[in-house]
Amino acid sequence: MNVEPQKNSIFKVIGASSLGTLIEWYDFYIFGSLATIIGSQLFPADAGASALINTLAIFAAGFIVRPFGALVFGRLGDLIGRKYTFLLTLVLMGGSTFLIGLIPSYSSIGYAAPILVLILRLIQGLALGGEYGGAATYVAEHAPANKRGFFTSWIQTTATGGLFLSLGIIVLTKNILGAEDFAAWGWRVPFLLSILLVGVSIYIRMKMHESPMFTKLKTEGNVSKNPLKESFSNKANFKMVLLALFGATMGQGVIWYTGQFYAQSFIENTCKVDFNDSRYILLWGIAFATPFFVIFGSWSDKVGRKWIMLTGMLLGIIFYRPIYQIFLDDTDVSQVTQSDIKEVSNPVVTRTLIENTSDSLITTTSQVTLLNGASFTKIQAHTKYADLSKPASIAPDAFKDKKLSTPVFWKFVFLIFFQILLVTMVYGPIAAFLVELFPTKIRYTSMSLPYHVGNGVFGGLVPFIATLIASFSGSTPLSGLWYPIGIAALSFVIGAIYLSNKKPDHGEADH
Amino acid sequence: MNGLKKALGIFWIILGPASIIFMFMQAIEKVGLAPEGVAKTNTALQWGIILFIFIPISAGLVVFGYYALKGEYDKLPED
Numbered sequence: 268m269n270v271e272p273q274k275n276s277i278f279k280v281i282g283a284s285s286l287g288t289l290i291e292w293y294d295f296y297i298f299g300s301l302a303t304i305i306g307s308q309l310f311p312a313d314a315g316a317s318a319l320i321n322t323l324a325i326f327a328a329g330f331i332v333r334p335f336g337a338l339v340f341g342r343l344g345d346l347i348g349r350k351y352t353f354l355l356t357l358v359l360m361g362g363s364t365f366l367i368g369l370i371p372s373y374s375s376i377g378y379a380a381p382i383l384v385l386i387l388r389l390i391q392g393l394a395l396g397g398e399y400g401g402a403a404t405y406v407a408e409h410a411p412a413n414k415r416g417f418f419t420s421w422i423q424t425t426a427t428g429g430l431f432l433s434l435g436i437i438v439l440t441k442n443i444l445g446a447e448d449f450a451a452w453g454w455r456v457p458f459l460l461s462i463l464l465v466g467v468s469i470y471i472r473m474k475m476h477e478s479p480m481f482t483k484l485k486t487e488g489n490v491s492k493n494p495l496k497e498s499f500s501n502k503a504n505f506k507m508v509l510l511a512l513f514g515a516t517m518g519q520g521v522i523w524y525t526g527q528f529y530a531q532s533f534i535e536n537t538c539k540v541d542f543n544d545s546r547y548i549l550l551w552g553i554a555f556a557t558p559f560f561v562i563f564g565s566w567s568d569k570v571g572r573k574w575i576m577l578t579g580m581l582l583g584i585i586f587y588r589p590i591y592q593i594f595l596d597d598t599d600v601s602q603v604t605q606s607d608i609k610e611v612s613n614p615v616v617t618r619t620l621i622e623n624t625s626d627s628l629i630t631t632t633s634q635v636t637l638l639n640g641a642s643f644t645k646i647q648a649h650t651k652y653a654d655l656s657k658p659a660s661i662a663p664d665a666f667k668d669k670k671l672s673t674p675v676f677w678k679f680v681f682l683i684f685f686q687i688l689l690v691t692m693v694y695g696p697i698a699a700f701l702v703e704l705f706p707t708k709i710r711y712t713s714m715s716l717p718y719h720v721g722n723g724v725f726g727g728l729v730p731f732i733a734t735l736i737a738s739f740s741g742s743t744p745l746s747g748l749w750y751p752i753g754i755a756a757l758s759f760v761i762g763a764i765y766l767s768n769k770k771p772d773h774g775e776a777d778h
Numbered sequence: 779m780n781g782l783k784k785a786l787g788i789f790w791i792i793l794g795p796a797s798i799i800f801m802f803m804q805a806i807e808k809v810g811l812a813p814e815g816v817a818k819t820n821t822a823l824q825w826g827i828i829l830f831i832f833i834p835i836s837a838g839l840v841v842f843g844y845y846a847l848k849g850e851y852d853k854l855p856e857d
Contacts, residue, residue, distance in 0.1 A: 330831050506850050509842040512835075513790075724831055731824070735804070764783055765851045 280409045281421045283475050284402040287357045287468040288422055290461065291398045292429025293436075294364040295391055297457045300437055304454045308372050309380040332389050333723040336396020337715035338495065344401050344711035345494035348485070349408070350477045352711070353401030354469065360394035361465025363387040368458025396723075400715030403698035408478035408707065413568055419698035420564020424557055426694070427687065430527060431553045434546055436460065480707045494712040498705075507704050508717055514766050515700060516721025518580040518758025519693040521751035524726035525587065526686035527553070529751070532730060533591060534679065537744050538598035539643075539667045544676065552683030559691035567696035571768035576700065579692025580755045580762070587748050590682050595744060597675050600643050600666050603635070610636040625653035639672040703769060725754055780852045790843030794836040801832060 298305070336356075344352035367387050373380045403422050410418035436457045444453040476482075484490050491497050499505050527549065535545040567575050612634035619628050628650055636642040649661040671679065697718075705713040733747030805825035812821040845851060 330827060334831075502845075502850070503855070506842075506845045507855070509838055509845070510851065510854075513839065513842055720835065724835070728828070731828075735808070760786075764779070764786065765846070767854050 277409055277418060280475065281406055281418060283468075283471045284353075284406050285421045285425050287353065287472055288398055288402040289425040289428045289432065290464045290468050291357065291360045291395055292426045293432045293464070294360050294429075294461050295395050296430050296433040297364070297437065297461075298367065298388060298391065300433055301454050301457070304450055305367075305384065307450075308454070309370055309384050311373055311378070311381065330724050330727060332392035333396040333719045333727075334716060336393035337400060337719040338396075338712065339393065340397020341400055341498075341712035341715040342494045344397070344404070345491050345709055348477045348481050349401050349405040349711060350472070350475060353398055353405065354472050356394040356397040356401065357465060357469055357472065359390055360398065361461055361469075363390040363394070364458055365462040365465075368455040368461075396715065396719050399718060400711050404702060404711050404714065405478050407699060407702035408480040408710075414565075415699040415702065416567035416572065416696050417561065417565035419702065420561045420695045422698055423564060423691075423694050424560040426523070427527065427553055427557055427560070427690065431550060431557070433457065434550055438543070438546060438550075484708055489708060491708040494709045498709045498713045498716075504705065504709065504713060508713055510761075510765055511701055511704055511714070512717035512721055514758060514762035515576060515697060516717045517725045518721075518755045518762065519576065519697055520721040520724070520726025521729055521754045521758075522580060522583045522693045523690050523722060524729040525583065525748075525751040526683075526690045529729050529733060529747075530683055530686055533744075534594060534598075538594050539669050540598060541668045541670050544670055548676065548679045548683055551680040552687050555680075555684045556687035556691055559688055560695040563692050563695035564699065567699065572696040572700040572703075573762065573766050573768035575696050576693045577759055577762050577766075579689045580759045582692075583686075583689050583755050584752050584759065586685070587752055588745055590686065591745050591748060593682060594679070597678065598669055598671070600635075600641075600645075600669065601664065603637065607637050607639070608635060609638045621650070627651045627653075637672070639674075641670060641672040641675065643667070643669040780849065783846050783851050784849060787843045787845070787847030790846060791840050792843075794838075794840035794843065797839075798829075798833060798836045801829060805829060 340352050340356055343355075364387075367384060370376075370380055370383050370387075399422075402425075403419055406422055407415050407419050440453055440456045441449045444456075477485075481490075497504065498508065531545055531549045534540045534548060535542065540548075563575050614631045614633040617630045617632075619630075620626070621628055628648060631647045633645050634642065635645050643666050646665040646667065647662075648665070649659045651659045701714040701718060702710060729751055732750040736742060736749055737744065737747045739746065805828070809818060809822045809825060812818040
């Protein structure tokens with residue numbers, strides 16, 4: 268069946284699908300971005316219990332529930348249709364996000380607060396697992412075969428767009444309300460706002476029709492009776508599920524998470540760049556790079572998907588370590604000389620007793636501004652022992668809240684842009700690539716699982732495993748990069764050797 | 779190319795269990811190093827979830843290697 272809908276109608280399909288998916292990603296990310304405030308408001312002050320619930324919320328939602336959601340909703344989408352399934356995921360995601368914004372604080376309802384957060388977070392993970400495959404399949408099944416890459420690439424912009432929207436709304440709300448009100452109640456605004464966005468999206472999606480390919484299958488009575496069995500018990504299909512995972516989505520996942528989340532976390536936590544600066548750098552990088560999702564998606568219609576995706580992985584393998592070395596070098600203020608300094612604020616000295624001893628920790632904090640416009644906070648600490656015969660022990664100087672000079676700020680924006688450009692290379696064509704691997708009757712189920720295992724598990728574990736590697740003896744701040752580099756290299760080798768570079772045929776028959 | 783696809787199949791079959799053994803060793807080490815109490819439970823929970831999700835993925839890699847060895851990827855449906 269060759270589908271050649273009116274241009275107008277395909278853009279309505281793209282608009283309706285992309286808006287809903289963008290909102291789902293927004294909903295998923297605001298939780299992560301506001302995790303610290305949620306922790307202080309809704310979780311017990313006891314760090315241990317709080318950490319346990321947090322672990323369940325983050326690990327279970329990302330790594331277990333997302334692939335499980337892919338199976339549950341993928342099956343539903345292949346049985347009852349794409350339209351109603353991804354409407355359901357939207358309602359679940361929007362509803363749970365809105366409800367998180369309404370949960371009373373831990374001081375009001377005790378342990379019910381974190382338990383409600385956990386339940387709603389798991390529903391979010393479940394819904395996200397079902398949304399993406401539905402939206403990508405729905406758009407692809409409306410698109411002509413020779414323009415699938417271009418049309419589905421709009422869906423691919425939504426994950427990064429959702430991250431951009433979540434960061435933007437959080438920064439905006441915080442700036443309007445002020446830090447104090449934001450911490451007290453303003454953090455709920457981004458969650459509550461979600462219901463408006465979801466309402467609009469549901470209204471638009473309700474007006475859309477079922478995918479023409481699924482409608483045809485249904486009319487002919489060829490809808491799958493057991494999509495899970497047909498997807499994973501049938502060797503011919505299962506081998507493609509495995510190939511999609513190991514040869515494409517696994518590498519895509521680590522490139523996606525490294526270029527955006529790990530990069531921002533590295534700049535903020537390892538390089539100690541100021542909270543706002545680290546977010547502005549990411550926002551600019553995303554803004555400049557996002558159009559390339561569509562450019563690479565569209566290009567893949569002409570040259571095939573395989574080598575664009577694999578080139579993105581290869582460039583990540585080659586350039587990650589040099590890029591992160593630049594981040595470290597350009598934020599290293601330990602070698603600053605007196606001639607570089609414009610101004611040093613009056614030092615603030617604090618003295619605190621070390622628990623269960625009579626020894627004191629003396630901390631001297633000062634704000635240093637450099638001639639090139641950069642600034643940072645310098646912390647000098649030494650321990651003074653009650654036993655005066657022991658000499659004071661002096662800790663190495665620590666630095667935080669680094670504000671970058673303008674040239675370095677834009678250099679960092681460029682380096683983040685470059686990493687997101689690699690994301691657009693691996694991610695722009697991947698929806699069309701996955702859709703084309705599987706037959707219509709089990710497409711939703713078959714493509715959702717490798718996508719969410721690749722993106723959610725391999726990608727989502729980048730921060731955890733990178734931190735783990737950094738804890739090995741003899742490791743350096745760059746050692747954590749070996750995880751995304753290793754996984755991307757493995758995926759590159761499998762993809763290069765086993766995948767075909769299928770070029771869409773203008774007269775191609777859909778299966 | 780088909781010979782290389784098959785030969786690498788053996789590597790994928792070995793890599794699957796090897797990665798799980800490595801993860802088990804890491805889990806035992808990291809849980810052992812964690813301080814007693816909630817921190818130990820938390821570390822064990824994290825590693826439990828990771829192993830729970832990675833065991834089927836590693837099994838998938840073994841199956842992928844087996845298919846490659848048997849020549850299942852010599853010709854793909856879209857070729």
